[in-house]
Amino acid sequence: MMKREVKASVKDERLVQKRRDQMIKGAVQLFKQKGFHRTTTREIAKAAGFSIGTLYEYIRTKEDVLYLVCDSIYDHVSERLQQDLERKQGTLESLRQGIANFFHVMDEMQAEVLVMYQEVKSLSKDALPYVLKKEMEMVGMFETLLQKCIENHQLSLTETQIQIIAHNIFVQGQMWGFRRWALRKLYTLDEYIELQTEFLLAGLTKFQPKGEQNE
Amino acid sequence: MMKREVKASVKDERLVQKRRDQMIKGAVQLFKQKGFHRTTTREIAKAAGFSIGTLYEYIRTKEDVLYLVCDSIYDHVSERLQQDLERKQGTLESLRQGIANFFHVMDEMQAEVLVMYQEVKSLSKDALPYVLKKEMEMVGMFETLLQKCIENHQLSLTETQIQIIAHNIFVQGQMWGFRRWALRKLYTLDEYIELQTEFLLAGLTKFQPKGEQNE
Amino acid sequence: MMKREVKASVKDERLVQKRRDQMIKGAVQLFKQKGFHRTTTREIAKAAGFSIGTLYEYIRTKEDVLYLVCDSIYDHVSERLQQDLERKQGTLESLRQGIANFFHVMDEMQAEVLVMYQEVKSLSKDALPYVLKKEMEMVGMFETLLQKCIENHQLSLTETQIQIIAHNIFVQGQMWGFRRWALRKLYTLDEYIELQTEFLLAGLTKFQPKGEQNE
Amino acid sequence: MMKREVKASVKDERLVQKRRDQMIKGAVQLFKQKGFHRTTTREIAKAAGFSIGTLYEYIRTKEDVLYLVCDSIYDHVSERLQQDLERKQGTLESLRQGIANFFHVMDEMQAEVLVMYQEVKSLSKDALPYVLKKEMEMVGMFETLLQKCIENHQLSLTETQIQIIAHNIFVQGQMWGFRRWALRKLYTLDEYIELQTEFLLAGLTKFQPKGEQNE
DNA sequence: AATGAATGAGTATTCATTCAT
DNA sequence: AATGAATGAATACTCATTCAT
Numbered sequence: 001m002m003k004r005e006v007k008a009s010v011k012d013e014r015l016v017q018k019r020r021d022q023m024i025k026g027a028v029q030l031f032k033q034k035g036f037h038r039t040t041t042r043e044i045a046k047a048a049g050f051s052i053g054t055l056y057e058y059i060r061t062k063e064d065v066l067y068l069v070c071d072s073i074y075d076h077v078s079e080r081l082q083q084d085l086e087r088k089q090g091t092l093e094s095l096r097q098g099i100a101n102f103f104h105v106m107d108e109m110q111a112e113v114l115v116m117y118q119e120v121k122s123l124s125k126d127a128l129p130y131v132l133k134k135e136m137e138m139v140g141m142f143e144t145l146l147q148k149c150i151e152n153h154q155l156s157l158t159e160t161q162i163q164i165i166a167h168n169i170f171v172q173g174q175m176w177g178f179r180r181w182a183l184r185k186l187y188t189l190d191e192y193i194e195l196q197t198e199f200l201l202a203g204l205t206k207f208q209p210k211g212e213q214n215e
Numbered sequence: 216m217m218k219r220e221v222k223a224s225v226k227d228e229r230l231v232q233k234r235r236d237q238m239i240k241g242a243v244q245l246f247k248q249k250g251f252h253r254t255t256t257r258e259i260a261k262a263a264g265f266s267i268g269t270l271y272e273y274i275r276t277k278e279d280v281l282y283l284v285c286d287s288i289y290d291h292v293s294e295r296l297q298q299d300l301e302r303k304q305g306t307l308e309s310l311r312q313g314i315a316n317f318f319h320v321m322d323e324m325q326a327e328v329l330v331m332y333q334e335v336k337s338l339s340k341d342a343l344p345y346v347l348k349k350e351m352e353m354v355g356m357f358e359t360l361l362q363k364c365i366e367n368h369q370l371s372l373t374e375t376q377i378q379i380i381a382h383n384i385f386v387q388g389q390m391w392g393f394r395r396w397a398l399r400k401l402y403t404l405d406e407y408i409e410l411q412t413e414f415l416l417a418g419l420t421k422f423q424p425k426g427e428q429n430e
Numbered sequence: 431m432m433k434r435e436v437k438a439s440v441k442d443e444r445l446v447q448k449r450r451d452q453m454i455k456g457a458v459q460l461f462k463q464k465g466f467h468r469t470t471t472r473e474i475a476k477a478a479g480f481s482i483g484t485l486y487e488y489i490r491t492k493e494d495v496l497y498l499v500c501d502s503i504y505d506h507v508s509e510r511l512q513q514d515l516e517r518k519q520g521t522l523e524s525l526r527q528g529i530a531n532f533f534h535v536m537d538e539m540q541a542e543v544l545v546m547y548q549e550v551k552s553l554s555k556d557a558l559p560y561v562l563k564k565e566m567e568m569v570g571m572f573e574t575l576l577q578k579c580i581e582n583h584q585l586s587l588t589e590t591q592i593q594i595i596a597h598n599i600f601v602q603g604q605m606w607g608f609r610r611w612a613l614r615k616l617y618t619l620d621e622y623i624e625l626q627t628e629f630l631l632a633g634l635t636k637f638q639p640k641g642e643q644n645e
Numbered sequence: 646m647m648k649r650e651v652k653a654s655v656k657d658e659r660l661v662q663k664r665r666d667q668m669i670k671g672a673v674q675l676f677k678q679k680g681f682h683r684t685t686t687r688e689i690a691k692a693a694g695f696s697i698g699t700l701y702e703y704i705r706t707k708e709d710v711l712y713l714v715c716d717s718i719y720d721h722v723s724e725r726l727q728q729d730l731e732r733k734q735g736t737l738e739s740l741r742q743g744i745a746n747f748f749h750v751m752d753e754m755q756a757e758v759l760v761m762y763q764e765v766k767s768l769s770k771d772a773l774p775y776v777l778k779k780e781m782e783m784v785g786m787f788e789t790l791l792q793k794c795i796e797n798h799q800l801s802l803t804e805t806q807i808q809i810i811a812h813n814i815f816v817q818g819q820m821w822g823f824r825r826w827a828l829r830k831l832y833t834l835d836e837y838i839e840l841q842t843e844f845l846l847a848g849l850t851k852f853q854p855k856g857e858q859n860e
Numbered sequence: 861a862a863t864g865a866a867t868g869a870g871t872a873t874t875c876a877t878t879c880a881t
Numbered sequence: 882a883a884t885g886a887a888t889g890a891a892t893a894c895t896c897a898t899t900c901a902t
Contacts, residue, residue, distance in 0.1 A: 010865065035336055037252040041893060053867050056894065118333050121250055136397060163401055164410050171390045172383070179382070182351060186378050195379050203418030225882065256876060268879085268884045277876065440886065465766055467682040471872060483875085483888045492872065548763050551680055566827060593831050594840050601820045602813070609812070612781060616808050625809050633848030655861065686897060698863045698900085707897065 003071065004130045006064045009057045019058050022048040024072045027065050032111040036066055036119040066119055067127045073112045074134040080105045081141050089145070090152030096197055098145050102173045103193045110177040117178070142166035155204060165204065172196050218286065219345045221279045224272045234273045237263040239287045242280050247326040251281055251334040281334055282342040288327045289349040295320045296356050304360070305367030311412055313360050317388045318408045325392040332393070357381035370419060380419065387411050433501065434560045436494045439487045449488050452478040454502045457495050462541040466496055466549040496549055497557045503542045504564040510535045511571050519575070520582030526627055528575050532603045533623045540607040547608070572596035585634060595634065602626050648716065649775045651709045654702045664703045667693040669717045672710050677756040681711050681764040711764055712772045718757045719779040725750045726786050734790070735797030741842055743790050747818045748838045755822040762823070787811035800849060810849065817841050 008016045026047025030039040041062050045055040059065055084098040106113060120131055143166040149155040150162075157165070176183060176192060183192060223231045241262025245254040256277050260270040274280055299313040321328060335346055358381040364370040365377075372380070391398060391407060398407060438446045456477025460469040471492050475485040489495055514528040536543060550561055573596040579585040580592075587595070606613060606622060613622060653661045671692025675684040686707050690700040704710055729743040751758060765776055788811040794800040795807075802810070821828060821837060828837060 012865085015865080037337075040891085051867050052894085053869095053896085054865075057865070060894095062893065114336075118336050121329075121333050122252075132396065139397075160401070160410065161414075164407075164414065167390070167394070167398065168387065168411075168414075171386060171394070175382070175386045179386070181347065182354075183382065186375070192379075195375065196383075199376075199379065199383075199418045203414045227882090230882085255874085266884050267877090268886095269882075271877070272882070442886085445886080467767075470870085481888050482873085483890095484886075486873065487886070490873095544766075548766050551759075551763050552682075562826065569827075590831070590840065591844075594837075594844070597820070597824070597828065598817065598841075598844075601816060601824070605812070605816045609816070611777065612784075613812065616805070622809075625805065626813075629806075629809065629813075629848045633844045657861090660861085685895085696863050697898090698865095699861075701898070702861070 004127055006068060007060050016058060020068055024069050027069050028112055031115040036122050063124055066122060070116050070131050073116050077105055078138060085141060085144060090148040092149060092154050095145055095149055099169055099197050100193050103176055106173040106177040107189050110180060113177045139166050139170045142169045219342055221283060222275050231273060235283055239284050242284050243327055246330045251337055278339055282338060285331050285346050288331050292320055293353060300356060300359060305363040307364060307369050310360055310364055314384055314412050315408050318391055321388040321392045322404050325395060328392045354381050354385050357384050434557055436498060437490055446488060450498055454499050457499050458542055461545040466552055493554055496552060500546050500561050503546050507535055508568060515571060515574060520578040522579060522584050525575055525579055529599055529627055530623050533606055536603040536607040537619050540610060543607045569596050569600050572599045649772055651713060652705050661703060665713055668710060669714050672714050673757055676760045681767055708769055712768060715761050715776050718761050722750055723783060730786060730789060735793040737794060737799050740790055740794055744814055744842055745838050748821055751818040751822045752834050755825060758822045784811050784815045787814050
């Protein structure tokens with residue numbers, strides 16, 4: 001997908017990438033602790049390992065940092081999920097794996113994802129669409145996963161059902177990230193994955209019009 | 216539940232309540248539009264219909280306003296849900312009704328709920344627990360609803376299953392509020408409720424160890 | 431003339447006037463020494479005797495201070511000149527007096543006038559017209575003075591001649607303010623006034639179409 | 646006149662001159678539009694066609710650019726005026742020509758002259774005298790022109806009168822540049838020249854102690 | 861000689877909070 | 882109880898200047 005351009009004064013593309021990586025890394029840590037608004041640009045520069053002047057050689061406004069952070073988080077998550085899509089597919093087992101994988105990513109990147117969800121609103125009307133589009137793409141990955149199962153006659157679902165289930169998987173993954181504080185008292189991550197997957201598949205197969213559900 | 220005390224200089228309790236209601240009403244509108252951080256205390260005072268000096272007669276810090284707003288939103292939602300709990304219960308039909316009702320509330324209060332979720336992090340370590348507790352209470356309502364069904368032999372679930380399902384219902388409700396921008400393109404609210412409930416009940420009844428699922 | 435409004439947060443008009451007077455007084459001193467651009471808003475606030483926060487209760491931007499300063503200078507000069515217009519008129523003697531008076535004002539307010547001329551360019555497109563209009567008004571005063579002499583048959587000039595002479599008087603007055611560094615080495619203020627007036631009247635009377643010039 | 650030295654790191658004198666010419670050309674354009682303070686060194690470098698690093702090989706500080714610009718403007722104007730001095734002289738006609746010529750130069754270089762007058766104050770105490778000296782030289786040219794007329798018995802003036810008239814010519818020329826916004830509404834440049842010259846000569850000849858004025 | 865990345869002091873402006881009236 | 886003027890710490894962003902390559 002075409003990215004929103006964040007203008008840098010520095011020309012050397014490789015350097016821009018390097019400095020921005022430093023910047024994002026530092027910013028995520030800070031945003032986790034204090035949120036976007038309570039983090040100052042000087043803190044970001046310092047955490048990134050360079051001066052405030054240098055920071056502004058690579059961005060135009062503080063909001064650019066937020067956009068860069070959001071963009072990078074999505075890229076990380078997407079990349080991880082993409083791998084699942086490329087493996088053996090169309091089996092309920094691969095669906096289970098995909099879900100489990102996603103939940104694990106959400107657990108690992110909990111802080112980042114939390115940051116993103118609480119700060120996207122601070123993105124300008126300009127940057128927001130790019131971020132939302134990315135999110136749709138991720139939901140799309142689960143739709144594809146389900147589609148493959150249908151093509152492989154493991155499931156039988158309408159288009160509408162596919163969409164809502166993909167959404168649900170996505171949201172339940174985020175839920176672990178968001179509400180870990182509550183859920184952890186009840187389950188470990190693996191128990192949570194087990195339960196959610198089981199419940200999901202229970203519903204899924206129950207959805208099916210006719211008899212031959214597997215298992 | 217015992218509320219966290221927000222200190223006021225003014226003694227007249229009735230007046231305090233009245234002024235705070237004005238304050239919350241104004242603040243919610245502003246937070247919806249610009250978020251907590253971009254809203255100034257002067258704007259809040261103005262929207263509430265009094266001066267900045269007066270505002271500070273009823274709160275200690277800006278964050279108090281946020282707490283008051285969050286608290287008030289929960290109260291509204293809770294109140295609405297409470298009504299369902301008091302009606303005829305223990306039937307799957309009443310569960311359906313409870314879910315539908317919750318989703319409708321989430322739709323109506325979408326902006327408020329969104330505000331709350333994006334700003335809770337800004338609450339001090341002091342206020343946060345009170346808000347999270349409220350949230351647990353709301354999940355608890357769905358647990359109760361499910362419990363009633365079990366007692367009434369309409370469902371058969373383990374404690375663990377009850378908890379996760381209550382969480383799921385709660386999160387799916389919020390999901391409509393949060394992700395309405397995406398979901399609306401696919402479904403109306405009623406279609407969404409219908410789909411989610413059907414899917415939920417499908418899974419729910421499939422969960423049941425043995426035969427006699429109703430319907 | 432209708433003034434350009436400079437918005438203040440403070441309502442009490444009397445207080446606004448008082449604070450702005452303090453502000454202008456301080457700012458003029460600073461602008462004299464270091465110019466508009468090299469003067470910081472904090473310095474202006476300090477020189478005015480209040481805090482930076484208070485400064486911004488009475489203006490919107492730094493440029494507002496410059497506008498206020500320019501406006502105030504014109505008001506001072508205009509007021510002084512206005513007095514001449516109201517005295518006995520229509521004689522060459524009153525014209526001489528008016529010129530002398532203006533040159534004296536320019537000498538006294540040399541610093542202020544210098545400030546104004548070197549900084550007007552920094553005024554936004556918004557404020558500039560108001561300042562230029564004031565200047566035209568001042569030139570207009572000399573036109574009136576000349577007109578009176580004509581009506582009184584002391585002079586005989588075309589409209590075009592009136593205009594250019596009024597301009598010349600005005601500019602020669604400013605010239606003393608601007609170029610005092612050079613002129614002072616040659617003449618005292620009174621000598622300068624004497625010379626310029628004599629030369630002016632020499633030309634003026636020479637302009638006259640017919641014979642009987644005075645002297 | 647000995648120029649104030651502006652230190653360059655580069656040794657090749659020819660190159661220094663070339664680069665500085667580029668620099669001045671670019672800077673004048675920028676100063677016209679935005680003034681000295683609002684123009685950045687990067688913009689100057691870019692307008693000159695080289696990098697910020699290179700800029701600083703040819704100057705020490707930003708103020709050096711301003712000095713160079715002022716110096717160059719004076720050189721241009723002086724050069725143009727010098728030509729008049731070398732032609733047939735001592736006649737009132739040549740004086741008229743000299744004035745007209747100067748006014749035309751002021752019209753053509755209006756922007757540059759305006760820049761200079763509004764920014765000289767920004768020159769350090771170090772550079773200012775050099776610029777003021779140049780100005781005195783230009784006034785001196787008119788004194789010479791008048792002197793020639795006296796030697797040629799076309800005029801009869803005291804030293805003091807010569808000085809003030811030279812000043813007046815100079816200032817009236819600048820006046821056209823400075824106040825063109827107002828004067829243009831009343832006269833074309835040629836009308837203005839005609840009027841001012843006529844008026845000047847009227848006064849001039851009136852100054853004369855006794856009879857034999859020409860024309 | 862030329863480049864342009866790095867620096868950080870400097871600046872206008874905002875805004876939560878206080879307090880005298 | 883209500884007001885709103887005063888405060889000043891805090892903060893995003895700029896830009897002249899340096900220096901390693």
